[in-house]
Amino acid sequence: xxxxxxxxxxxxxxxxxxxxxxxxxxxxxxxxxxxxxxxxxxxxxxxxxxxxxxxxxxxxxxxxxxxxxxxxxxxxxxxxxxxxxxxxxxxxxxxxxxxxxxxxxxxxxxxxxxxxxxxxxxxxxxxxxxxxxxxxxxxxxxxxxxxxxxxxxxxxxxxxxxxxxxxxxxxxxxxxxxxxxxxxxxxxxxxxxxxxxxxxxxxxxxxxxxxxxxxxxxxxxxxxxxxxxxxxxxxxxxxxxxxxxxxxxxxxxxxxxxxxxxxxxxxxxxxxxxxxxxxxxxxxxxxxxxxxxxxxxxxxxxxxxxxxxxxxxxxxxxxxxxxxxxxx
Ligand SMILES: Cc1cc2nc3c(=O)[nH]c(=O)nc-3n(C[C@H](O)[C@H](O)[C@H](O)COP(=O)(O)OP(=O)(O)OC[C@H]3O[C@@H](n4cnc5c(N)ncnc54)[C@H](O)[C@@H]3O)c2cc1C
Numbered sequence: 593x594x595x596x597x598x599x600x601x602x603x604x605x606x607x608x609x610x611x612x613x614x615x616x617x618x619x620x621x622x623x624x625x626x627x628x629x630x631x632x633x634x635x636x637x638x639x640x641x642x643x644x645x646x647x648x649x650x651x652x653x654x655x656x657x658x659x660x661x662x663x664x665x666x667x668x669x670x671x672x673x674x675x676x677x678x679x680x681x682x683x684x685x686x687x688x689x690x691x692x693x694x695x696x697x698x699x700x701x702x703x704x705x706x707x708x709x710x711x712x713x714x715x716x717x718x719x720x721x722x723x724x725x726x727x728x729x730x731x732x733x734x735x736x737x738x739x740x741x742x743x744x745x746x747x748x749x750x751x752x753x754x755x756x757x758x759x760x761x762x763x764x765x766x767x768x769x770x771x772x773x774x775x776x777x778x779x780x781x782x783x784x785x786x787x788x789x790x791x792x793x794x795x796x797x798x799x800x801x802x803x804x805x806x807x808x809x810x811x812x813x814x815x816x817x818x819x820x821x822x823x824x825x826x827x828x829x830x831x832x833x834x835x836x837x838x839x840x841x842x843x844x845x846x847x848x849x850x851x852x853x854x855x856x857x858x859x860x861x862x863x864x865x866x867x868x869x870x871x872x873x874x875x876x877x878x879x880x881x882x883x884x885x886x887x888x889x890x891x892x893x894x895x896x897x898x899x900x901x902x903x904x905x906x907x908x909x910x911x912x913x914x915x916x917x918x919x920x
Pocket of ligand 1: 901
């Protein structure tokens, strides 16, 4: 197999579960491998047997499994040490990293170690024999920059939801290869015990319905209404950045450029003005419903359905209708 030129994807796992964005990376990986006429590889670090089984359905030629207890946690030093070792052994020409706190840290430090460039937040990716050209949002999403990577390996972090999720295929099982052991004595940090933040309701990034609140909710207590509606719809609660900054809800609920990117079937935005930095995190939703008392709010230009009104009048009736009508 043409080892010195493959496309290598970093599959992040959390608590034994594959990160929700993995299948988008597979789409990018498959496209690049086809374009460059090369093989596709996936590195699984710290995943359990079921994650490995799932990853084997990605169509990768090889799945490299690193089994080391230190990789069970999102510990950047350990993941970097293990992944850099694999990269040196495999010599891929392209490395695809997840847009997660761990993925972005490992990507940046790996680029430094390998003496190459990095394309973060890539919305488009174009590879040729001589270089890779990516575009990314800059200045809070109001402009796009073009990045050209020349020296290999090209390291790219695709923007969430900029690429469709690939469909797993069980017809072709990737070959399993043990990843090289992590070199001893290279870790300069220690990983202490950590507490897992318990999020409200279902996982925001996987939910089919998201009910998001903005500053128009006026206070933390108003989010109870959104929680009730989200629960009735089997969805998750999200929020705009100033809401999280104010501490009304956990910052893990932030949607937008500097928060999570979601693309549910239905996105209900309540008291959210529709700033570009917020919309970049939800504009791929299939249906956007906006509830805002200002008819001139920019969100109405991007929503499928709009309700001009005060949420205090609109939402109680909506909730009661959902509760009475047995949900959807
Ligand atoms: C670099 C950068 C990154 C950023 N990243 C993010 C990000 O990731 N996510 C994010 O959300 N923002 C982000 N922002 C901030 C963004 O620009 C906006 O300031 C923010 O999204 C506005 O939040 P909002 O819509 O909740 O509040 P506002 O803009 O204050 O809007 C409140 C809305 O509520 C409506 N309203 C008021 N009362 C009611 C009522 N009773 N019923 C119905 N409607 C009502 C108002 O008409 C108004 O439209 C970022 C900004 C920068 C510069």
